[in-house]
Amino acid sequence: MKIRLRDLxxxxxxxxxxxxxIEDGYIRYKGPSSKFPxxxxxxxxxxxxxxxxxxxxxxxxxxxxxxxxxxxxxxSLTETAKKGxxxxxxxxxxxxxxxxxKSDLQYFIKKSQDxxxxxxxxxxxxxxxxxxxxxxxxxxxxxxxxxFSDGLHPVHNAxxxxxxxxxxxxxxxxxxxxxxxxxxxxxxxxHEGEISTRLGLKGMxxxxxxxxxxxxxxxxxxxxxxxxxxCISTARSVSLIKEAKKEGLNVTCDxxxxxxLLTDHDLMSFDTNYKVNPPLRTESxxxxxxxxxxxxxxxxxxxxxxxxxxxxxxxxxxxxxxxMINLQTVFSQLVALEKQVSLELLLKKISEEPRxxxxxxxxxxxxxxxxxxxxxxxxxxxRYDQNSNTSVSENSPFLGQELKGKVxxxxxxxxxxxx
Amino acid sequence: xxxxxxxxxxxIKDITAEDIQLIFETADNFKEVLNRPIxxxxxxxxxxxxxxxxxxxxxTKLSFELAEKRLSADVVNFSSSNSSVxxxxxxxxxxxxxxxxxxxxxxxxxxxxxxxxxxSRKIQANIVNAGxxxxxxxxxxxxxxxxxxxxxxxxAGKKVAIIGDILHSRVALSNIFALQKLGAEVMVxxxxxxxxxxxxxxxxxxxxxxxxxxxxxxxxxILRIQLERQQIKYFPSLREYSLYxxxxxxxxxxxxxxxxxxxxxxINRGVELNSDVADGPHSIILNQVENGVAxxxxxxxxxxxxx
Numbered sequence: 001m002k003i004r005l006r007d008l009x010x011x012x013x014x015x016x017x018x019x020x021x022i023e024d025g026y027i028r029y030k031g032p033s034s035k036f037p038x039x040x041x042x043x044x045x046x047x048x049x050x051x052x053x054x055x056x057x058x059x060x061x062x063x064x065x066x067x068x069x070x071x072x073x074x075x076s077l078t079e080t081a082k083k084g085x086x087x088x089x090x091x092x093x094x095x096x097x098x099x100x101x102k103s104d105l106q107y108f109i110k111k112s113q114d115x116x117x118x119x120x121x122x123x124x125x126x127x128x129x130x131x132x133x134x135x136x137x138x139x140x141x142x143x144x145x146x147x148f149s150d151g152l153h154p155v156h157n158a159x160x161x162x163x164x165x166x167x168x169x170x171x172x173x174x175x176x177x178x179x180x181x182x183x184x185x186x187x188x189x190x191h192e193g194e195i196s197t198r199l200g201l202k203g204m205x206x207x208x209x210x211x212x213x214x215x216x217x218x219x220x221x222x223x224x225x226x227x228x229x230x231c232i233s234t235a236r237s238v239s240l241i242k243e244a245k246k247e248g249l250n251v252t253c254d255x256x257x258x259x260x261l262l263t264d265h266d267l268m269s270f271d272t273n274y275k276v277n278p279p280l281r282t283e284s285x286x287x288x289x290x291x292x293x294x295x296x297x298x299x300x301x302x303x304x305x306x307x308x309x310x311x312x313x314x315x316x317x318x319x320x321x322x323x324m325i326n327l328q329t330v331f332s333q334l335v336a337l338e339k340q341v342s343l344e345l346l347l348k349k350i351s352e353e354p355r356x357x358x359x360x361x362x363x364x365x366x367x368x369x370x371x372x373x374x375x376x377x378x379x380x381x382x383r384y385d386q387n388s389n390t391s392v393s394e395n396s397p398f399l400g401q402e403l404k405g406k407v408x409x410x411x412x413x414x415x416x417x418x419x
Numbered sequence: 420x421x422x423x424x425x426x427x428x429x430x431i432k433d434i435t436a437e438d439i440q441l442i443f444e445t446a447d448n449f450k451e452v453l454n455r456p457i458x459x460x461x462x463x464x465x466x467x468x469x470x471x472x473x474x475x476x477x478x479t480k481l482s483f484e485l486a487e488k489r490l491s492a493d494v495v496n497f498s499s500s501n502s503s504v505x506x507x508x509x510x511x512x513x514x515x516x517x518x519x520x521x522x523x524x525x526x527x528x529x530x531x532x533x534x535x536x537x538x539s540r541k542i543q544a545n546i547v548n549a550g551x552x553x554x555x556x557x558x559x560x561x562x563x564x565x566x567x568x569x570x571x572x573x574x575a576g577k578k579v580a581i582i583g584d585i586l587h588s589r590v591a592l593s594n595i596f597a598l599q600k601l602g603a604e605v606m607v608x609x610x611x612x613x614x615x616x617x618x619x620x621x622x623x624x625x626x627x628x629x630x631x632x633x634x635x636x637x638x639x640x641i642l643r644i645q646l647e648r649q650q651i652k653y654f655p656s657l658r659e660y661s662l663y664x665x666x667x668x669x670x671x672x673x674x675x676x677x678x679x680x681x682x683x684x685x686i687n688r689g690v691e692l693n694s695d696v697a698d699g700p701h702s703i704i705l706n707q708v709e710n711g712v713a714x715x716x717x718x719x720x721x722x723x724x725x726x
Contacts, residue, residue, distance in 0.1 A: 194620035200554035201532050270533035316531035
């Protein structure tokens, strides 16, 4: 099978147009149209100056299946990932059953085979993500767990966290922790600040995240090993991690794409689609997160895709579940940031950087490599609505909006997915 | 005829100072009506109002019902304190059921913050928020400000201290918004754990010493300690609270001026307020209750006439 992709370019070389020949899932030619090998291609796609990059990687998405298929299935998740330009997605372990054993890993790996997206199930660090007994990390690692995480929950017990870090350090395993103090956040609905005061909603103080990150960094210093802080959301969290990196601790972090755009002001109308965890913070936090991206303190950007069915969202504010679907809208969010951060850098945060953190092969778009690429148009406008949304759930405040920045397609091996 | 800027009363936050003045002027007229031998006017004849209370209430519900009946509205009541803990379809389904009986206005109390806002997106009827969780209780704030205006002539320029559990109080939040819109200065006073950390962003003063708060203010609005709304322990004991924050006659006699004492009720006598003050000459607590009916009549009447 020979596929020709015509008229592509790279984001850092916008004047340099080229074609790709993909044969049986591998890049066989990259160069100008005029020198394209004389052979018959099975299909040719004229991409009219679209950009191409290494396939994008999302480090944090929640799947409903197994257990919560009414929120998301593996089929809908992989479809949504492709629409969003992702060829690799790390799936949180908070399914039912929780990803505790090698058979749970296999379920994801098998069911996502041949979908054009590789799902990387994150294995639970503690049994059922309850924060108590350790999961069989050695065995899970041996059977394809790319990293360990309790997903939506932090590893709150300091002793357990210490032992997990020590245990993982023996095989250079990675712990991904959503650090926050659950007691300081207890009954919290949104960021604690002026807006929560005006709305009379119980706040989730920035302190709850920062206290936990401080503690976790100390435990990491003692235990060794490496830790990835996921979805950091406050200015102080950025500076804490900056210091830790400076000191040489083996630490990386990410931010949810929407945390770079939205603030607690968006909650004034009690729209539950903005009810997320970590909560939307303030303008100054957003500024610090963007600066952290530029400075390299924040390594990656994630979707933090969390599907919630309408019965769990269309409710009184305090009863509604946390979370926002986002796999399909990450790219438009990055395009919206283009004036503040170069798209080139932003794209690194969803391709090269997460690949490094997870130990996935780095893609350079060279001849001989397996095809793993995303094709996109940062200027195209598209409508995100019930028709174009491919998730089972609809919990996005962006639904019904015209968005700038469209994913044209992905290629993963022999799986060509071009609109 | 003048009109309100909104067709729902969801919170004081969402209305203007002009709206408040209009409500006060209308309430003046209704208060006069309430002192006539025949206290009923036909203003809301053919209007059906549902009072839906998902949280316990005695006086607010009674006050609304009386206001509705004095306006000749048809009234239906629904109370259920346990529905509120079940998941949300209860709210929408319950209200939809009631509305399919052709109800024009809904007066709702609910334990969830924003519940009336949520409802306003779902149904056509006018909505009056009779208290939503720890958010707002707009008619209480209106009747409180109206009572201050009645007692002191004007609200503008007055110093009002709100004393007690500010963190869990919808009365405090609505009062802050209303008093500020009318030009009063507001102070909140209570144990530090019962004062929201970012309350000063609303432009209020904060004081933790009740004597200083009393010395500063013209009006002290004493709030009920809401033990039922506290999900977490915020202070050590009611004994300690009443010793350090309870208002009694002795405290007031140490002041070199007379201040007005208010309480939204129901009073925990001997906890936040001693009987010698609640029933004393400084107290306008019963005037608040009386004004509540006139204010609620004004609100319902004005909302019904918004085109």
